Amino acid sequence: MNLKNYLIKNLNFSEDTELPFKIYTIEFKKNQIITDFGDIERRGYFINSGIIENSIVKDGILKIIDFVFPGNFICSYTSYLLQVPSEIQTISLTDSKLEYFFREELEIALSNSIIANKIERHVSEILFLAKINRENEFLLLSAEERYKKLIKERPEIIREIPINKIAKYLGIHPESLSRIRKNIIS
Amino acid sequence: MNLKNYLIKNLNFSEDTELPFKIYTIEFKKNQIITDFGDIERRGYFINSGIIENSIVKDGILKIIDFVFPGNFICSYTSYLLQVPSEIQTISLTDSKLEYFFREELEIALSNSIIANKIERHVSEILFLAKINRENEFLLLSAEERYKKLIKERPEIIREIPINKIAKYLGIHPESLSRIRKNIIS
Numbered sequence: 001m002n003l004k005n006y007l008i009k010n011l012n013f014s015e016d017t018e019l020p021f022k023i024y025t026i027e028f029k030k031n032q033i034i035t036d037f038g039d040i041e042r043r044g045y046f047i048n049s050g051i052i053e054n055s056i057v058k059d060g061i062l063k064i065i066d067f068v069f070p071g072n073f074i075c076s077y078t079s080y081l082l083q084v085p086s087e088i089q090t091i092s093l094t095d096s097k098l099e100y101f102f103r104e105e106l107e108i109a110l111s112n113s114i115i116a117n118k119i120e121r122h123v124s125e126i127l128f129l130a131k132i133n134r135e136n137e138f139l140l141l142s143a144e145e146r147y148k149k150l151i152k153e154r155p156e157i158i159r160e161i162p163i164n165k166i167a168k169y170l171g172i173h174p175e176s177l178s179r180i181r182k183n184i185i186s
Numbered sequence: 187m188n189l190k191n192y193l194i195k196n197l198n199f200s201e202d203t204e205l206p207f208k209i210y211t212i213e214f215k216k217n218q219i220i221t222d223f224g225d226i227e228r229r230g231y232f233i234n235s236g237i238i239e240n241s242i243v244k245d246g247i248l249k250i251i252d253f254v255f256p257g258n259f260i261c262s263y264t265s266y267l268l269q270v271p272s273e274i275q276t277i278s279l280t281d282s283k284l285e286y287f288f289r290e291e292l293e294i295a296l297s298n299s300i301i302a303n304k305i306e307r308h309v310s311e312i313l314f315l316a317k318i319n320r321e322n323e324f325l326l327l328s329a330e331e332r333y334k335k336l337i338k339e340r341p342e343i344i345r346e347i348p349i350n351k352i353a354k355y356l357g358i359h360p361e362s363l364s365r366i367r368k369n370i371i372s
Contacts, residue, residue, distance in 0.1 A: 058326050065325070078318050081311050087322065110307075117303035121296075124310040125267050131317045132264050136273065139251070140244050 001071045003046040020109040028092035035090045041079035043100045050096020064169040187257045189232040206295035214278035221276045227265035229286045236282020250355040
């Protein structure tokens with residue numbers, strides 16, 4: 001899905017609604033870094049195809065905080081909002097195609113365009129809900145329940161994402177994930 | 187701080203900026219429920235005084251997900267955005283005074299007012315950043331580090347909030363918190 005169709009579907013925009021800021025496209029190769037630790041995020045992306053990974057480093061160990069799929073927005077959002085160095089890294093787990101806009105171009109539009117404000121508000125709300133969703137999963141579900149939910153919602157994940165990355169995302173050891181997978185199969 | 191001063195300070199509003207929706211005030215007694223599990227959130231609040239607690243229930247056990255202090259916005263935000271039954275409970279931990287607006291009155295203003303959009307966008311961003319902050323604390327800090335951070339940023343918490351609630355917030359047993367406190371004092 002491209003951004004225009006997304007906005008028509010989710011914000012009741014019409015085919016003729018003109019965006020008050022420019023949309024660019026970019027392609028990334030598998031494992032290519034989109035935004036690195038320490039970068040200042042100046043773009044907001046919308047995923048047309050591919051899977052993006054958000055990760056963070058604790059005690060020298062990389063922790064995966066999100067896999068993000070086509071039809072969703074992505075950026076290092078705290079860095080984007082506050083223009084501080086990014087604490088997360090976003091990389092393209094697969095070959096991917098993204099649309100994006102520049103923060104400074106959106107900011108100009110925000111000062112006088114209701115459409116720009118509606119989009120920015122929507123994105124902010126969507127990212128908040130995704131965050132809450134993940135928090136609730138960690139608070140309320142076991143690793144096995146989270147794995148089942150993940151493969152139910154995103155069956156392609158098994159094909160596309162290495163098992164050790166899925167384990168890192170679930171916050172468990174790869175061996176624990178292997179046990180969970182055996183339990184589910186048997 | 188009241189909402190008007192907050193907006194002057196944080197969104198560069200002037201004394202004369204008129205809000206395109208009505209602001210009401212309400213007082214809660216200590217331990218009074220503001221929004222209960224299952225409620226549909228129809229209001230957004232701004233805390234003038236007092237401390238508010240957000241909690242969630244897992245396996246019959248109450249988990250505290252946030253303490254929120256004066257000068258901040260609060261509501262069951264997922265319920266507010268999606269108009270679904272609230273998975274969290276917000277209660278007034280102390281006597282409190284809050285300003286609030288009705289979602290449906292803000293929604294009307296959002297369709298044609300840049301000011302309303304700016305406020306809603308700001309609140310959404312602030313709540314997102316608070317959520318990220320808490321996620322990072324859980325990912326990156328130990329319970330002891332989180333406790334130190336909490337009492338440094340909010341020294342009043344020791345006076346105002348029972349120790350068992352602080353332990354629940356940190357996600358540790360009260361005995362573990364007692365040990366941490368002894369370590370810090372000695």
